[in-house]
Amino acid sequence: MSRLKENYENSRYRRFMRWMNGEVDLLDGVTDVRIPEETEPAPAGHGAAGPVSSADKRRAALEARRKESEEIFGPEIWPQAASGEPIFDRRLTVFRGVYSVMSVILCAVIIWVFLWTTVHLPPFGGADNPANNEVPRRYIESGLAETGAVNFVTGMILDYRAFDTFGESCVLFIASCCVLVLLRIDPVDEHSRARVRKQQENDRVFEPKNDVILQKAAFILVPLILIFGIYIVLNGHLSPGGGFSGGAVLGSGLILYLNAFGFQKTERFFTEKVYRRVTLCALTFYCLAKSYSFFTGANHLESGIPLGTPGAILSSGLILPLNICVGLVVMCTMYAFYTLFRKGGM
Amino acid sequence: MSFVQNFPFFSIIIAMFSGIISSVLPGKKARALSVAAITVTTLMSAAVLGFCMGTGESYTYMMGHFPAPWGNEIRAGVLEGLTALLFGIVMFLSVLGGMRDVAEDIEPSKQNLFYIMIDLMLSSLLALIYTNDLFTAYVFVEINTIAGCGLIMVRQTGRSLTAAIRYMVMSSLGSGLFLIGLSLLYDVTGQLLMSPARTAVEKIVAEGSYRIPVLVIVAVVSVGLAIKSGLFPFHSWIPDTYGYATPTASAVLSGLVSKGYIFLLIKFFYRVMAPLNVIHSHIVNVLFIFGVAGMMIGSLRAIMQTDTRKMIAYSSVAQIGYIYMGIGLGTQAGMIAAIFHIFAHAATKALLFISSVGLYKASGGKTDFLALRGAGYRNRLAGIGFLVGAMSMVGFPMLSGFISKLLFATSALQSPHKMLITLIALAVSTVLNAVYFLRLMIGLYRPARSGTYVEPKDAKARAEAGREAANPWALRISIVCFVALNLILGLFSQPIVREITEGLAMFE
Numbered sequence: 001m002s003r004l005k006e007n008y009e010n011s012r013y014r015r016f017m018r019w020m021n022g023e024v025d026l027l028d029g030v031t032d033v034r035i036p037e038e039t040e041p042a043p044a045g046h047g048a049a050g051p052v053s054s055a056d057k058r059r060a061a062l063e064a065r066r067k068e069s070e071e072i073f074g075p076e077i078w079p080q081a082a083s084g085e086p087i088f089d090r091r092l093t094v095f096r097g098v099y100s101v102m103s104v105i106l107c108a109v110i111i112w113v114f115l116w117t118t119v120h121l122p123p124f125g126g127a128d129n130p131a132n133n134e135v136p137r138r139y140i141e142s143g144l145a146e147t148g149a150v151n152f153v154t155g156m157i158l159d160y161r162a163f164d165t166f167g168e169s170c171v172l173f174i175a176s177c178c179v180l181v182l183l184r185i186d187p188v189d190e191h192s193r194a195r196v197r198k199q200q201e202n203d204r205v206f207e208p209k210n211d212v213i214l215q216k217a218a219f220i221l222v223p224l225i226l227i228f229g230i231y232i233v234l235n236g237h238l239s240p241g242g243g244f245s246g247g248a249v250l251g252s253g254l255i256l257y258l259n260a261f262g263f264q265k266t267e268r269f270f271t272e273k274v275y276r277r278v279t280l281c282a283l284t285f286y287c288l289a290k291s292y293s294f295f296t297g298a299n300h301l302e303s304g305i306p307l308g309t310p311g312a313i314l315s316s317g318l319i320l321p322l323n324i325c326v327g328l329v330v331m332c333t334m335y336a337f338y339t340l341f342r343k344g345g346m
Numbered sequence: 347m348s349f350v351q352n353f354p355f356f357s358i359i360i361a362m363f364s365g366i367i368s369s370v371l372p373g374k375k376a377r378a379l380s381v382a383a384i385t386v387t388t389l390m391s392a393a394v395l396g397f398c399m400g401t402g403e404s405y406t407y408m409m410g411h412f413p414a415p416w417g418n419e420i421r422a423g424v425l426e427g428l429t430a431l432l433f434g435i436v437m438f439l440s441v442l443g444g445m446r447d448v449a450e451d452i453e454p455s456k457q458n459l460f461y462i463m464i465d466l467m468l469s470s471l472l473a474l475i476y477t478n479d480l481f482t483a484y485v486f487v488e489i490n491t492i493a494g495c496g497l498i499m500v501r502q503t504g505r506s507l508t509a510a511i512r513y514m515v516m517s518s519l520g521s522g523l524f525l526i527g528l529s530l531l532y533d534v535t536g537q538l539l540m541s542p543a544r545t546a547v548e549k550i551v552a553e554g555s556y557r558i559p560v561l562v563i564v565a566v567v568s569v570g571l572a573i574k575s576g577l578f579p580f581h582s583w584i585p586d587t588y589g590y591a592t593p594t595a596s597a598v599l600s601g602l603v604s605k606g607y608i609f610l611l612i613k614f615f616y617r618v619m620a621p622l623n624v625i626h627s628h629i630v631n632v633l634f635i636f637g638v639a640g641m642m643i644g645s646l647r648a649i650m651q652t653d654t655r656k657m658i659a660y661s662s663v664a665q666i667g668y669i670y671m672g673i674g675l676g677t678q679a680g681m682i683a684a685i686f687h688i689f690a691h692a693a694t695k696a697l698l699f700i701s702s703v704g705l706y707k708a709s710g711g712k713t714d715f716l717a718l719r720g721a722g723y724r725n726r727l728a729g730i731g732f733l734v735g736a737m738s739m740v741g742f743p744m745l746s747g748f749i750s751k752l753l754f755a756t757s758a759l760q761s762p763h764k765m766l767i768t769l770i771a772l773a774v775s776t777v778l779n780a781v782y783f784l785r786l787m788i789g790l791y792r793p794a795r796s797g798t799y800v801e802p803k804d805a806k807a808r809a810e811a812g813r814e815a816a817n818p819w820a821l822r823i824s825i826v827c828f829v830a831l832n833l834i835l836g837l838f839s840q841p842i843v844r845e846i847t848e849g850l851a852m853f854e
Contacts, residue, residue, distance in 0.1 A: 017652075019514050020785055021716065021796075055687070113562065119560045130536035130546065146412070163409040163418035167473070167485035170362055174466050174489060177369070177459050178496040186455040215362050276370050283366045291359050296412035298355065299347055 147238040148307030148316030157242070158326075162290050165322075170327050173283060176333045185344035211260070218260035225253035233327035237316045243323040247330025254335045256277045263343070270335065272346040279332050282325040289318050350397040354422045354476045357387035357409055357430070358469050359489070360455075365465030373449075373457030376672055380461040381441060384468060388434030391472075395427030399845070404852040406478060414479065415539040419476035425685070425849025428842070430475050431611055434598040435831065436601050436692045437468055443700035443824030444594025446566035451501045451592040452717075463496040467598065471606045480618070481538045483610055487524060491574075491726055493774065497595035498587055516573055516583045520607075523570030530563045531618070537556050540617040553625055564619055564627045572633065573610040574606035577670050578640030585647075588659035593703045596655070597696035600662045604686045608669055612681065627675045634674025635765060638771045640667025645778035649785075655713050657782055658698050661739060664775060665691045670772065672754055679757030685846050686753055690738070690746035690835055697828035698735040705790070706727025708815035709729035709799045713836045715789055719797025722790035725815050729790055731825035736783040738832050741776050745837035751776065753843070 008014055122129045139156050149155035158167045185192070201227045233246030258266045297305045308315030364383035398404060404423030408414065441464060452460055466489055473486040494517065499510035532538055534556045535546035550556050573580040588596045615624045627708035644663030651657040665687070668793030672684030702713075708724035709717045738745035751772060753852060758768035794801065802808045817825075835842065 020788075045740070092602040117530065117559055117562045120556060122556075130534055131532060135536065138416055159410070160417050161481075164479075164482055164485050166362075167482065167489060170365075170466060170469075171485070171488050171492065173366065173369075174463070174492045174496065176494050177462050178492055181456055181459050181496060181500050181502070186453060252440065265630070280366065280370050284363070287359065287363050289368060293411065294355060294359075297417075298352065298408045303411065332428045334806070 003199060086175055090288055108139075147310050147319065149319050150316075151237055151239060151242070153240070154237045154242045154319060154323065155316070158237075158322045162322070163294065165326070166286060168289055169283065169286060169326055172329055172333045173279065176279075179337055179340050183344050192284040211213070215260045218256050222253050222257045225256065226250060228251055229327075229331075233323055234313065234320070236312065236323040236327075237319045238313070243326025244330055246323070247327035248334060250327065250331040251334025251338075254331065255338045258335075258338070263339075268346075270346070275332050275336055275346055278328050282328040282332075286325045288309050289322065293318060351405060351422070352395050353394045353397075353428075354420055354426070354472070355409065357390045358420075358472045360390075361387055361465050361469030365462045365469065365582070368458050368462045368465060371458050373454060373461070376458035376461040377445065377448075380464050381438070383436045383465055383632060384434060384441060387468065387472065388431060388438060389429055391434050392431035394422050395424065395431050395845075398422060398424045398427050399848075402848075412822055415537060415542055418475040418482055419539065420473075420482075421540075421854040422476055423849055424845050425636070425852065426475050426850060428845055429433065429685075430472055431699040432689050432692060433471055433475070433602050433605070434468075435827075436696050437464075437471075437598060437736055439824045439827050439850060440594050440601065440696050440700060440830075442528075444592060444597065444703065444766070444829075445820050446818050447593050447703055448578040448781050450603075453502070456500065460500045463493045463500065464594075465477060467493040467497065467603070469656075471602055472611050472756075473649075474606045476540070477610075477613075478617075479539050480531070480614075480800060482814075483520075483528045483725065484525055484528060487521055487574075487610070490606065491521055494599060497599060498591045500595070501590070501592050503590065507588065509583070509590050512583040512789065513587050515719065517582060517644070520574035520580075523573070525565045526571075527567035527570060530559050530566070531828045534559050534563075534735075540613070543618050544620055547619055558570070560619075560623070561627050562575065563627050564624055566612060566632060567806060568629050571607045572636070572670065575607040575611075576663060576666050577622040577633070578636050578643055578663060578667055581640065581644065581666070584663055585659040588662060588699075589653065596659075597699040600659070601692040601696035603694055603766045604662075604666060605669075606705070608666075608673075612673065612685070613853070616850065617753045617783050620659070623675075623819045630674045632674075633670045634676075637667045637670030637672075637674050638767060640664060641671065641771055641775040642667075642778070645775055645782070649782045651776065652714050653716065653780075654702060654718060654786060655699075655787070658695070658702065659842050661698075661779070661782070662691075662695055665695065665739070668750070668754065668775075672757065675697035675757055675761050675768065677757060678847075679760050681850060682843060682846050683753035683757045685781040685850075686839070686843060689842070690750045690832075693746055693831045693835055693841040694727065694738045697825070697832065698739070700828065701728045701731030701735060701825050702740055704815075704817055704821060704825070705732060710811070713798065715786065716798040718786070719789055719792050719799060720794030720798075723794070725817065727817055727822060727825055731829055733787060736787055740780045740783050744833065744836050746832050746839075749836055749839040751782050763772065843854075 026112045057339070063261065081328075122131075139152055139160065143152045143160075144150065147155035147159040229246050229250035231242055232241035232249055236242030236246065253268070254266070293303055293305075295301075303317075305317040309319050310316070336346060361383055364379050368379055372377065404421060404426075406414070406419050406421045409418035409420060411417070413419075448457060448460055457473050470486040470489040470493065474483060474490065477483045477486065491514075495510050495514045498513055499507050528538070531543065531547075534688050537543035537546050547560065550560060576584045584600075591599065615621060623739050644660050644665075644667055648657045648660035648664065651660060669684045669687050669691070672680045672687060674680070676685075704723040704725045705718055705728050706713055708728070709721050712718070722733070734745065738747035739750040741747045755769060755772055758765045758772075761768075789797075802811050828833060
């Protein structure tokens with residue numbers, strides 16, 4: 001007759017079977033950083049008197065912040081433990097301490113490595129540096145004749161290396177898509193619609209309505225900023241500037257206008273529909289125009305786009321329209337970021 | 347110039363353009379456009395592969411009217427064509443298999459944004475494969491990173507948001523190191539195009555000047571790309587990222603995105619630094635050690651999981667370790683094995699993520715071991731798919747995982763110093779793989795009453811659950827094709843290995 005084993009629950013076989021059945025988590029709470037919802041609040045009165053009082057202080061501060069945010073955004077924003085108490089985990093504080101020490105050491109090591117490397121690099125600005133080779137020489141010597149752009153930099157980024165620049169505008173595009181995913185609030189039911197309304201009302205708290213100084217300043221500055229931005233974009237192939245910098249100036253002008261006069265004014269000409277259409281048209285034009293130019297270039301066909309007289313505003317082939325496209329994309333992206341962060345929509 | 351030679355350029359532009367167009371389309375149309383774009387680009391990659399195999403040599407393609415190094419340039423050869431083809435197929439099947447979950451997980455008004463991410467992800471992967479210019483590579487690494495973050499967080503649960511933040515931090519660190527490496531390389535060589543950069547590097551090494559910058563360049567680029575592909579000890583973002591994203595995103599991120607960076611690293615080693623210089627810098631030994639460590643730690647962590655999605659995610663850590671171990675061997679054979687494992691793992695891990703979706707659906711949406719008890723009976727096709735994927739990971743003959751393990755073992759024999767470690771690591775890791783995958787496989791085919799999944803009592807609710815568990819046609823096609831892809835990689839590995847060898851020779 002078989003003998004009944006004592007302490008059967010802790011036998012090796014039994015433990016193996018428990019693992020096999022997926023009943024135990026061997027590393028429960030060790031392997032992953034949990035989001036606060038699942039951590040237990042630290043037991044009160046644990047440890048010496050010092051930590052407890054500081055813990056209480058923190059808890060009180062946390063509680064105050066939670067209340068404040070609840071008043072503005074509603075209860076679901078702030079993470080809360082199941083018991084309703086705000087979260088405070090002591091292990092996290094220890095982790096933070098170790099973490100900051102380690103990161104300082106790591107940073108010091110990395111800084112030392114890179115400084116040490118820099119010592120061995122060619123001297124800055126030396127005439128015999130490896131970077132002064134045939135590549136920049138051709139950009140400088142024949143850039144004007146080949147691209148028609150007086151500004152070599154623009155000729156380089158929008159003609160010689162237009163593929164990279166197309167990639168960069170797609171970076172902006174996809175970044176704004178990510179922000180749309182995160183921040184755009186699409187009211188689907190009555191509850192969220194009510195929340196959106198409430199937040200829009202709250203937005204007034206932050207919006208300096210009828211701030212005379214700001215409005216007067218914006219009244220003078222915004223047209224100047226916008227005109228200057230348009231100038232930078234249009235003159236990108238003639239003088240320093242171009243789509244990226246001009247678009248940033250235009251975007252900041254729009255943001256200033258929005259801050260001074262509020263959403264009701266800007267929504268008359270800039271809604272999400274406009275944003276989408278402008279971005280779509282600009283990127284589509286860029287894509288098609290450059291595809292044509294890549295295709296003809298690679299197949300050794302004539303592109304048939306006249307370069308015009310260098311120095312004239314209508315010159316240098318595709319660079320001017322491409323600059324406009326990049327400028328529009330940058331402007332829309334900047335403005336969209338601002339409005340999305342501000343109220344979750346345009 | 348043959349018309350087929352335009353196809354690498356066409357496929358990158360088509361993928362980007364469909365992403366741009368999708369921004370104004372509703373979700374369903376964006377999905378159709380995305381599927382169409384992936385299909386077209388995959389066919390084009392197949393044509394490019396056929397063309398390069400026919401001519402037996404690679405070619406460069408001028409992007410514009412100016413020859414490189416002044417203008418941009420892309421390059422296609424056998425290995426590029428093969429990788430693009432395989433990535434395209436895996437992408438297509440992952441999107442197909444995860445369609446229903448995308449529709450359920452993501453707000454309807456934001457679904458088109460998900461497909462924008464997929465399109466741009468595809469274009470950036472293709473560009474990373476075809477690029478011949480390091481700065482172009484960096485631009486598309488950026489797109490890839492942002493699209494990856496988008497794919498993770500588009501589900502918008504608390505967990506997936508924290509996962510996206512972790513991914514973003516680690517991935518940006520990797521991009522930053524890669525960019526620093528490129529700047530240093532430009533400073534000492536004056537070139538960003540791969541072939542002239544290589545000539546310049548060889549000259550520098552022969553002269554013995556700039557020895558320290560060259561060492562730092564190799565180290566920084568390798569570490570940057572290793573962080574981005576999730577090599578141990580930089581793997582901490584992997585479990586959350588793959589575990590809490592929507593299944594298509596998990597499949598694409600683990601199957602393709604991390605592999606795209608590894609492919610870029612291989613290209614950097616071969617086309618820019620020259621393999622011999624990389625071996626002399628001893629960075630391969632570092633990659634080897636961390637690869638082996640990753641194989642062990644990843645598998646051990648996978649054993650300890652109770653959530654199956656996290657288990658599959660930790661298994662990815664181990665498989666990335668395999669690939670870096672192959673690169674770290676520092677031989678031609680090791681590199682071939684690593685590239686074959688890139689393909690095998692892309693096909694297998696995507697299959698696991700996609701087929702596990704069917705199992706979760708049949709278990710009331712739960713993902714832990716107990717709830718999955720008997721799920722193999724409740725959803726037979728998904729069960730078989732998971733079985734094939736798990737067997738392939740363990741290294742069952744006839745499947746792709748077996749071939750890559752065989753290749754690793756045979757290539758280890760050629761490097762005497764690392765032979766013993768490699769063979770022991772392979773053996774131990776195979777056993778560990780078997781431990782966690784067999785545990786799940788046995789669980790899938792045990793009676794459901796021993797688990798926590800309770801079948802609804804009344805007939806109406808049961809019919810409802812059955813409808814929920816039924817596989818949509820897209821998922822069925824996806825699982826069947828993935829299984830077939832695994833069998834093809836496992837049974838007809840010889841021609842593929844031959845093409846990889848030929849393609850690597852073209853890199854020189």
